[in-house]
Amino acid sequence: xxxxxxxxxxxxxxxxxxxxxxxxxxxxxxxxxxxxxxxxxxxxxxxxxxxxxxxxxxxxxxxxxxxxxxxxxxxxxxxxxxxxxxxxxxxxxxxxxxxxxxxxxxxxxxxxxxxxxxxxxxxxxxxxxxxxxxxxxxxxxxxxxxxxxxxxxxxxxxxxxxxxxxxxxxxxxxxxxxxxxxxxxxxxxxxxxxxxxxxxxxxxxxxxxxxxxxxxxxxxxxxxxxxxxxxxxxxxxxxxxxxxxxxxxxxxxxxxxxxxxxxxxxxxxxxxxxxxxxxxxxxxxxxxxxxxxxxxxxxxxxxxxxxxxxxxxxxxxxxxxxxxxxxxxxxxxxxxxxxxxxxxxxxxxxxxxxxxxxxxxxxxxxxxxxxxxxxxxxxxxxxxxxxxxxxxxxxxxxxxxxxxxxxxxxxx
Amino acid sequence: xxxxxxxxxxxxxxxxxxxxxxxxxxxxxxxxxxxxxxxxxxxxxxxxxxxxxxxxxxxxxxxxxxxxxxxxxxxxxxxxxxxxxxxxxxxxxxxxxxxxxxxxxxxxxxxxxxxxxxxxxxxxxxxxxxxxxxxxxxxxxxxxxxxxxxxxxxxxx
Numbered sequence: 001x002x003x004x005x006x007x008x009x010x011x012x013x014x015x016x017x018x019x020x021x022x023x024x025x026x027x028x029x030x031x032x033x034x035x036x037x038x039x040x041x042x043x044x045x046x047x048x049x050x051x052x053x054x055x056x057x058x059x060x061x062x063x064x065x066x067x068x069x070x071x072x073x074x075x076x077x078x079x080x081x082x083x084x085x086x087x088x089x090x091x092x093x094x095x096x097x098x099x100x101x102x103x104x105x106x107x108x109x110x111x112x113x114x115x116x117x118x119x120x121x122x123x124x125x126x127x128x129x130x131x132x133x134x135x136x137x138x139x140x141x142x143x144x145x146x147x148x149x150x151x152x153x154x155x156x157x158x159x160x161x162x163x164x165x166x167x168x169x170x171x172x173x174x175x176x177x178x179x180x181x182x183x184x185x186x187x188x189x190x191x192x193x194x195x196x197x198x199x200x201x202x203x204x205x206x207x208x209x210x211x212x213x214x215x216x217x218x219x220x221x222x223x224x225x226x227x228x229x230x231x232x233x234x235x236x237x238x239x240x241x242x243x244x245x246x247x248x249x250x251x252x253x254x255x256x257x258x259x260x261x262x263x264x265x266x267x268x269x270x271x272x273x274x275x276x277x278x279x280x281x282x283x284x285x286x287x288x289x290x291x292x293x294x295x296x297x298x299x300x301x302x303x304x305x306x307x308x309x310x311x312x313x314x315x316x317x318x319x320x321x322x323x324x325x326x327x328x329x330x331x332x333x334x335x336x337x338x339x340x341x342x343x344x345x346x347x348x349x350x351x352x353x354x355x356x357x358x359x360x361x362x363x364x365x366x367x368x369x370x371x372x373x374x375x376x377x378x379x380x381x382x383x384x385x386x387x388x389x390x391x392x393x394x395x396x397x398x399x400x401x402x403x404x405x406x407x408x409x410x411x412x
Numbered sequence: 413x414x415x416x417x418x419x420x421x422x423x424x425x426x427x428x429x430x431x432x433x434x435x436x437x438x439x440x441x442x443x444x445x446x447x448x449x450x451x452x453x454x455x456x457x458x459x460x461x462x463x464x465x466x467x468x469x470x471x472x473x474x475x476x477x478x479x480x481x482x483x484x485x486x487x488x489x490x491x492x493x494x495x496x497x498x499x500x501x502x503x504x505x506x507x508x509x510x511x512x513x514x515x516x517x518x519x520x521x522x523x524x525x526x527x528x529x530x531x532x533x534x535x536x537x538x539x540x541x542x543x544x545x546x547x548x549x550x551x552x553x554x555x556x557x558x559x560x561x562x563x564x565x566x567x568x569x
Contacts, residue, residue, distance in 0.1 A: 140458070140462040140466065143458055147455040147456075150447075150451050151448060153447070154443065155444065158444060161435045166432060167428040167429065167430055167433075170435070192430070193431060196431075239470070245465065249462065260450075260453075398458075402450070402455070403451050406447045406451065409427075410427060411427065412430065
């Protein structure tokens with residue numbers, strides 16, 4: 001009898017300590033909803049192919065962080081503390097990394113790479129190693145389209161500020177308009193605090209969702225803002241770019257941008273370093289590592305840990321709705337700004353530039369460029385705008401990194 | 413306006429705390445103006461520098477091309493002279509050199525050279541001597557099959 005009683009007690013204790021009991025604890029229902037939301041994102045990634053390389057790790061991180069009792073991630077460890085250092089200076093942005101290393105869960109340890117801004121620059125290293133800046137060097141005016149498309153970022157800042165959000169929230173939401181996931185994570189992980197309305201995870205979710213929806217969001221805006229005649233412009237062939245020009249480009253961009261906006265140096269510097277490795281032609285092993293293994297490892301770490309920050313109280317809130325709404329506005333405004341400058345360039349060059357390439361100025365490489373190509377081909381099936389659109393597209397990557405640097409320089 | 417100018421200058425020298433709400437119209441306006449103008453300034457500087465070195469390299473490439481062309485012409489003339497001299501000495505008539513291909517304006521010499529190279533590789537060992545009679549750009553309009561082929565090849569980008 002005693003054995004049965006002991007057996008039942010043990011079972012009851014196990015049930016109480018299990019994650020299942022956590023669902024019935026105070027606020028446990030929120031975890032269930034978050035797990036269901038993670039299933040929706042898993043479906044979008046696997047079933048619909050929405051940016052699966054990032055959305056799948058993000059959604060699985062979301063699942064892991066909402067399992068009661070698993071203790072993989074502790075949001076309380078990441079709250080800024082106010083401390084006075086040994087020199088008597090007050091630091092109100094102190095994070096106790098020793099505590100995280102000693103007591104943190106797996107995702108806490110991995111999240112250090114996000115909080116210390118390691119992963120986004122390393123992702124940029126891989127992007128740089130995969131990017132051909134040739135079309136941009138051949139047609140430097142593409143930089144203007146890449147710059148114009150960043151207008152969406154700053155105009156959305158206005159929208160978020162009107163909704164009385166904090167400066168950190170405004171900047172983090174606005175950067176979604178750059179259509180660049182790592183940049184959004186870079187800015188939001190640096191600015192958002194426990195008092196912020198959104199988290200790094202919600203910003204990343206919105207950014208990657210809209211990047212996946214580029215083929216749906218952009219074409220109607222492109223068609224609405226251009227005439228049939230403008231869309232039918234067939235652009236001339238780009239000049240060939242020598243290897244030396246491609247070698248000088250990353251060094252030049254790093255020098256100019258990093259000296260002008262030092263806070264953009266980690267992103268632009270690593271992007272250009274990756275590109276220099278590629279163009280050097282003598283570092284094949286490093287290029288392959290940056291393009292494949294390193295990029296893939298960081299993508300896994302980044303995705304799963306960013307997903308872990310999507311706590312129920314941040315997602316099941318009106319503020320998340322605001323993030324999604326302002327995110328799509330940012331994205332649409334960025335597209336519109338690029339197209340409008342494209343139209344201006346069409347007029348100034350007397351019809352030599354197809355304004356459709358302007359929409360590619362919102363990073364989202366190479367999807368945005370492919371959309372320019374697709375919409376252009378609807379008018380003239382033999383029109384190949386792809387390489388022309390790649391110029392503004394890669395300029396958009398540099399532009400959004402610069403815009404991020406500006407926001408980080410202003411809000412701190 | 414002077415207030416806005418003041419805010420603009422203030423923004424560059426000071427910062428907005430991340431947790432600050434109620435930013436105020438002037439601060440918001442100055443963030444937008446500062447942000448857009450700094451992004452444009454940075455990228456315009458890059459446009460100027462990239463255009464500048466692009467022009468320099470284009471000039472260098474053109475002069476190198478002109479030198480190579482002159483050299484090739486001189487070599488061809490020397491060869492023709494040698495062939496003429498050999499023809500005078502030898503009783504058997506030498507085969508007439510293939511006429512220069514009719515190349516459409518706008519097509520670079522490298523392209524012609526690449527086509528010639530490809531032809532000679534194809535016919536190597538066959539005993540036949542291919543002659544390139546002309547090179548002209550393909551008509552811009554592609555057939556549906558050709559367009560589909562190009563689409564298929566460029567889709568991964």
